[in-house]
Amino acid sequence: MPSPALSHRSDSVWPVAIIGAGKIGRSLAAMLTATGDYRVTLADRDEAALAAASRPGVETRVIDVSDEKALAAFLAGKTAVLSAAPFFLTGPIARAAKAAGTHYFDLTEDVASTKLVKELADGAETLFAPQCGLAPGFVSIAAHDLATRFDALDTLTLRVGALPRYPTNALKYNLTWSTDGLINEYCNPCEAVVDGVPTLVQPLEGYETFSLDGVDYEAFNTSGGLGSLAETLDGKVRNLRYLTARYPGHRDIMRMLLTDLGLRDRRDLMRDVMETAVAATRQDTVLIFITASGTRGDTREEMSSIFKVAAQEVDGETWSAIQLTTSSGICAALDLVRNGRLPRSGFLRQETIPLDAMLENRFGKVYAQGRVAALPSRTRPRAAA
Secondary structure, X not given: OOOHXXXXXXXXXXXXXXXXOOHHHHHHHHHHHHHOOEEEEEEEOOHHHHHHHOOOOEEEEEOXXXXXXXXXXXXXXXXXXXXXXXXXXXXXXXXXXXHHOOEEEEOOOOHHHHHHHHHHHOOOOXXXXXXXXXXXXXXXXXXXXXXXXXXXXXXXXXXXXXXXXXXXXXXXXXXXXXXXXXXXXXXXXXXXXXXXXXXXXXXOOOOEEEEEOOEEEEEEEOOOOOOOHHHHOOOOEEEEEEEEEEOOOHHHHHHHHHHHOOHHHOHHHHHHHHHHHOOEOOOEEEEEEEEEEEEEOOEEEXXXXXXXXXXXXXXXXXXXXXXXXXXXXXXXXXXXXXXXXXXXXXXXXXXXXXXXXXXXXXXXXXXXXXXXOOOOOOOOOOOOO
């Protein structure tokens, strides 16, 4: 007998659970409920957070994620669960999803958590789709599309930044994302491919600068943004890197705090410092700048994909760019599964999602509207002899 999750048709209303009533969880609930195709239950152990996230059409449920049996019972009968919880809760949520026979989606950038999800997906009758947000997530989809345009791929560099539109402090930065996730990215080893060999490089290194539309940026290694792309492109790319983009000067201050003052080894203190001293903002812009070089036919070329998404007002509420892009990524992945465009079992690598399918999706259109650099046709004329 199929599980309750698998018995739902694509044209029926899907009951889904969202774990985590923070900024991203709230925007996920709003996006999915607005379609009428999803019946959403938002769950968190924090009653105050659930009360703040309450909106018409969204059920709420107080639940402790650490109680995996209770969580699995809650997920029974849900078609899918979307985790908007911190990366360190990935394990119990993913295990409960497997026990309940529920499709699983998350936003984690944590490498170890993703490996656990991949193990759980082995032999599963439902889909396990981690890393469905911005980076990893959409950036992997766009980068893989760019990579396929080359006959031989030399270098592929992914740059992503969630940046304040009006920076005023020395860091030229405001909090827009999970502070724990941010520190994790700045402190953990970073996957890369160097001269054809998969390797680990140090965070905050690999420094570069660039300019777009008259604005100067810096970029440097951070952890987790590649997702499974290095594995997918193994043997097909000579150099592959993921960099975080910031305004100039940010990297040096973060390196002083984390390395020179030793806060890399005192992450709880670093979180307190960031959350006490750095204000949050909803007035942000997400920048995605991907470059690839290699050969097409007999010609060596470089091509770029650029997307810029700004904060927007939706139904009288200001949603930050990082909310929009992160929520759109995971909602589009869920929607493509519901519509039969993606598989419904096993492990999903983000880069296997066709870029066109993502951009044409009702949620993925957030990215389509922010597309800056249109790519040429895939038809590649041979260079004259």
